[in-house]
Amino acid sequence: MGNILCRTSIALALILLTACDGAPPPAQVLEGKTMGTVWRVNVAGIDAARAAALRQKIQQQLDADDQELSTWKADSALSRFNQYRGSEPQRVSENMADIITLSLRIGRKTDGAMDITLGQLVNLWGFGPVKAPPTTPDPQAIAAAKADTGLQYLRVIQRDDGQYLQKTLPALSVDLSTVGEGFATDHLARLMEQEGLTNYLVSVGGAVLTRGSNSGGRPWRVAIQKPTDRENAVQARIDLQGHGISTSGSYRNYYELDGQRISHVIDPRTGRPITHKLVSATVIATTALEADGWDTGLMVLGLEQAKAVALREKLAVYLISKRGDRFESWMSPQFAAFLIEN
Template sequence: MTLHFWRAGILLALTLLTGCDPAPPAAEQQSVLEGKTMGTFWRVSTPAITAERAQALRVKIQARLDGDDQLLSTWKSDSALMRFNDSTSLEPWPVSEAMADIVTTALRVGAKTEGAMDITVGPLVNLWGFGPDKQPVKTPDQSQIDTAKARTGLQHLRVINQAQQQFLQKDLADLYVDLSTVGEGYAADHLARLMEQEGISRYLVSVGGALVSRGMNAQGTAWRVAIQKPTDSENAVQAIVDINGHGISTSGNYRNYYELDGKRISHVIDPQTGRPVEHKLVSVTVIAPTALEADAWDTGLMVLGKEKAQAVVQREGLAVYMISREGDRFTTWMSPQFSAFLLSEKN
């Protein structure tokens, strides 16, 4: 079995790539900080700061992201999320305000996508080999899928805000919450807040496939972000956008997969069928006020497939760009709200 793992829907920050713009004057060089978190990479770009400040900032960034990982990880047995998952208590479970906000956003988007965005789908994710469990040696049978599905469902989870304390409560003892679909978006927003706290008002931050920008880059122009062509064989640009102070996130099924029994198994699991999606939609990019919202919506829309996703996008007035595979070629569709951010498209 061949495993291909990459954060689906990588977004390329053009201002961080060589050759995209003429080099800025020496006085306005750009500082780029990078590191690893949540099984992916983080990157922060801002007009130049001193080496000393950059080092101090890098330490603060890594500490903040390490804290986010300790909050949300399903790979760490002692994370806040896994302590909730491992508990069999049906009583309200105290959580941080951050955790409550993340789950609240996920439940809201889940409801608006008719359960397609489902943070309780963890047992199915694990069954198909995309969680901490090992990849299966053979395709799960229907009885295994049904058993895993019986442990899922947004209706089994709620957020309680009581006397300035937040709680999560489940009504299934073995409910398993997986926040990996929104973790990168939350972390990107968290980094953006750190930049503001540090007095930095011009930046582009990214965690995996989620980005947030503010202000202008070192050249005094808008931060430009490229949506990647949905293929695992090249890093080609499909479209370029100016996210203009918003969050952006992309979900796709073309870089996080493995091959089993002669079939490509996508990491995008449909909660209704309990199986990886097989439709023609291969990439969904969402621009929203926060990266957390964008990260939640792109997952739900990706699960729905092209036609159902378009109906939700039009109903909710979302800024969305979708890429579908039609035979050997790609076709694109965007909402009117997304076109306002578009700088160029490469078909």
């Protein structure tokens, strides 16, 4: 028989491809829940006993990450910062400072399209911990929430005694859900390295990172899922070559309102969910965190602006847009280097 590719769903819009014809015993597969989504670790070269111990360490680490970054936990480090109504710099962890520094950088490079200060708008549209009724917010409410956003009102300060975060707009609310999955994925990779493991694939939600090879000695490969509600429909196959990948899509996290899909991706320029024809943006980068930051910004920008940014910044990007009843794809030259020909 030929080399048959097995498909195993690992995350939103990404599918793990493994050779299953005459292959050696599969890698240990560990999984659980975190940050309102699922995590998954495929690791080669360990037995069941070590896998059980590793799973416990993974969950403990992700629980700690969630306690720091969650907007759903009132006592998380991020929630405490959001609840603070002053302008004095607040001490934060190095992790938090790094995430926000990268987010601010990508925000500037996308002309504010990637904006982590949209907490008020996220809640207003019903995608945050404060649930809104299933009605379209009135223009005054949108304008009021929009007035409490802006990357220019948030800064990271480096002092001799550590990292600080300052907001100069008292009601500013930071939401790191756009980058939390990427950060957690990178953090899982660091844990694997600390455990002496060099052949693994880790994922949290829509972010994935690989190192080494699978249990068959082959490269880890993933596929971009077609932007439909049908699972395991492959759009493109990718050899990650030890990189991180993240996909943002408007076709999974939404609700129906008056016959329309209301996307969780909110445009900070309008204060409203996106309505353009770009339905999926996939980015490959050296870290899952960076890929996770860029994919949201590109989704907000829409097809043509996303193309321009991808080319200007030399990003590895794969975009899927909807034209009538069919989907069209576009990739940057940098992305083509990771593509596996069918």
